[in-house]
Amino acid sequence: MTTTYTSYKLITQDMTASLKRVAAEPNVARDTQYYLENIGNVKSIDDFMADDRLYNYALKAHGLEDMGYAKAFIRKVLTEGNTSDTAFAKQLSDNRYSELVDSLNFAQYNTAATAFDRAQQGVVDKYMRQTLEQEAGDDNTGVRLALYFERSASGINSGMDILADEALSQVVRTALGLPDAMAAGDVDQQAAYLERVLDIKDFQDPEKTGKFLERFAAMWELDNPSESYDPLAVFGSSSRTGISADLLISINSLKLGGS
Template sequence: MTTTYTSYRLISQDISKSLDRVAGKPDVARETEYYLANIGSIKSINDFMADSRIYNYALKAHGLEDMAYAKAFIRKVLTEGVANEEAFANKLADGRYAELAKTFDFAMFGQATTSFDKAQRGVVDNYLRQTLEQDAGDDNAGVRLALYFERKASTITSGMSVLADDALAAVVRVALGIPEEVAASDVDKQAAFIEKSIDVEDFQDPEKVGLFLERFTAMWELHNPSDNYDPLAVFGSSAGHGISPDLLLSINSLKLGGR
């Protein structure tokens, strides 16, 4: 039996090889080849929106694959850019939109936007990582969450920054066994509870992040055994372990993204 932690470590301990395996998948290789061959010819937001393969690839790279249908919304994000504090993307709580606008900052750079490395190889790197995490999640959502947390841990600066990202918050709640009543409480109280329970500065240290994810995967495995993974099985377990059925269901429906 391969546990959640073992599966996570098999991917994480040699992330370059894991990403190479993803890059070699025929469908991924085909879309990546198309993206790199054509992104340089995209000179405007209209061009970007008109090429569905470029558009979908870029959105997936930013964790926004599920928002590809909302073209008017995405157009507004790109049209206003990020230079102005009042820009649409800057007002959204979800930072993925601002990241998309930074990568494709047509508002600032016009036709030169797609000539920068961040819009070319940078997008490809993000696409491969997103695909890697999604593929892992198809087998075990806990592995996907662990990989996501590992990637984003260095951006955590406070309890509130944890709560601002649903996936990060889910990992922390599971790892700490946060009771349902705390998870449903005022966000300021939740942030204070998190900061009291862990030193967020530890997340700047990869070794300490690894130890934290050992704890998370152990707690996840306790309620979602890998030999019979079923998030609904927790309904038959004791409520005293600190992970509620509602929390587990919400974890399995999370939309993970970001850079």
């Protein structure tokens, strides 16, 4: 079996070619064509939510595929936008919702929201990357985690940013050889510890991030030699909102308190 790091490098050494392979898959190509042909005709949140193919495509593009059933929740996110600190999306520790608003900002641009490139090709580009990561995870969850970390690394500015995202936390705990039980500890102490043992600003450097992921991949192979890992543990419907229910409450409380 190809190792986690080898598989990760095969994908990332020519990301353009990897994404083109995904785009050429019949189902992906068909859904993408439909999205591009129809999203520009959407003039309201009602229009968007009435078309399940557009709605589901956009949610998957933002890693929110498992939230498709929660239409009232997504409607509230889109209706309130993200320009105000009191907007619903801003009250959530999970930044995927603000990213969805950035792509389809009906609250700010009304009927013109879907005319922007970010609502059209921008969403398509996100969809391709999400699909690539999901398909990689079908073969090796560690590869999906590494790809996700690489994509997200530049947005990591603190230990709390890591703790607020279970997939990022899994990569860091694995790379550092930390027990999963650590996730049950005090949030502030966890964040402080990570900031002591990691140079957080290194994640702004692709080369240093690559070195970190090489270490992660090696440790992942030791812990998961048979790839018996459950991907839903970190990529399920609540994967981006915290390490545990208690941690989610703590992180959201901290964010709400700083708004």
